[in-house]
Amino acid sequence: MSAEQARARLAAALVRLGAGDKAALEQVYRATSAKLFGICLRILGDRKEAEDTLQEVYLTLWRRADRFDPARASPITWIAVLARNRAIDRLRRKRTLGPAVPVEAAREVADETPSAEDSLIEDEGQARIHHCLETLESAQRSGIKEAFFGGFTYADLAQRAGIPLGTMKSRIRRGLARLKTCLEAGE
Structure with a gap:
């Protein structure tokens, strides 16, 4: 299938x-x-x-x-x-x-199971996700990965990066919008 x-x-x-x-x-x-x-x-x-x-x-x-x-x-x-x-x-x-x-x-x-990120990407069968993530700015890419696959909250990420919470939220929101556009375009 x-x-x-x-x-x-x-x-x-x-x-x-x-x-x-x-x-x-x-x-x-x-x-x-x-x-x-x-x-x-x-x-x-x-x-x-x-x-x-x-x-x-x-x-x-x-x-x-x-x-x-x-x-x-x-x-x-x-x-x-x-x-x-x-x-x-x-x-x-x-x-x-x-x-x-x-x-x-x-x-x-030792946790020998594949990471959640790897499982999702593999199961979706879409190498496009990796490609589209790579098209993002480094800060957007790392923020999205840490928030959605690392389990960090936006507040945790903002504190770690030393930036305001609103800035972190905007950065990730813009990154997700670009990611969505890339995935929908099938680049």
Whole structure:
């Protein structure tokens, strides 16, 4: 099955899910769970937290799939953003609560799964994303990558770059607009 056919099947399943079709949830889960788990795991760095977050994502999809508009976003992008946002919310809650054990007590575990960025790009089957990202200014490119694939908030990025929050938001918004134009043009 081509990437375009897979995208169309996923979009159709989301539309059916939005209409209350329970079988569509299983189809969406099978098509996206590995990718979404990778996103959650990369952001949270904890398998249990990633699993819990993934469950929240599918509960949210069950309740809000009717909000998906295939004319506005690709289905995997829409779901991936939902997973990313849930993982970031959980990470923020975790930071607020503080660590359960001292960091010295944790052992390092190598994460051999592909990064969320690599999975999304590969699964979308579009080398154009890399090309279009490379056409952006360096600051826009790094801001978009860190915000959407690194799990950083705009406030975190602005603070790290030493610029006002509004400037960071504008930089990323302009970069996303240029990225969208490039992707739609099929350059």
